[in-house]
Amino acid sequence: MTEIKLIRIYAHEQPEGYRILVDRLWPRGISKVKANLDEWAKEIGPSTNLRKWFNHDDNKFASFKDKYLAELEQNPAMPQFLALVKTQLSKQDVLFLYGAKNKEHNQAVVLKEYLERQL
Numbered sequence: 440m441t442e443i444k445l446i447r448i449y450a451h452e453q454p455e456g457y458r459i460l461v462d463r464l465w466p467r468g469i470s471k472v473k474a475n476l477d478e479w480a481k482e483i484g485p486s487t488n489l490r491k492w493f494n495h496d497d498n499k500f501a502s503f504k505d506k507y508l509a510e511l512e513q514n515p516a517m518p519q520f521l522a523l524v525k526t527q528l529s530k531q532d533v534l535f536l537y538g539a540k541n542k543e544h545n546q547a548v549v550l551k552e553y554l555e556r557q558l
Contacts, residue, residue: 441528443554445547448474448536456532459524461547463490466538476536478523482516485546500544507549521557528558 446453448466458477460466463484466474485493485507493503511517527533539545 441530441532443524443528443533443535443551445542445551446534446536447540447542448538454532454534456534457527457530458534458536460536461550462536462538463487464538469538474536480516480520483511483514483520483550486510490546495539495541495544497541497544503544504549507546508553511550511553521554524554525558 444454444456448460448469453475458475460474460476460479460481461483463481463486465479484490485503489503489506489510493499524533535547535551537545537547539547
């Protein structure tokens with residue numbers, strides 16, 4: 440069975456699957472060749488203001504999650520992104536790549552939970 444997997448783009452081991460970078464900003468030190476992306480869904484990432492406010496502060500994660508979910512609900516790119524993920528999941532795993540160091544408190548975690556409720 441296929442699934443959405445969260446993978447840090449800097450991780451040495453990268454599983455097979457459809458690779459989508461879900462950060463609004465390109466990760467430092469990663470070349471486009473090394474990233475080997477199928478998609479860069481920067482429009483799905485948190486807004487610049489929300490990203491800067493959160494600043495990867497674990498204490499703000501609950502509020503960040505609520506605000507990001509509200510952004511996702513209003514995001515005009517979401518229906519197309521959801522369709523892409525659904526199509527790819529019918530064939531293979533979908534990898535949400537992100538640059539954050541914290542594996543538990545980042546936007547990819549929120550996005551995955553949101554999409555799994557929609558599928």
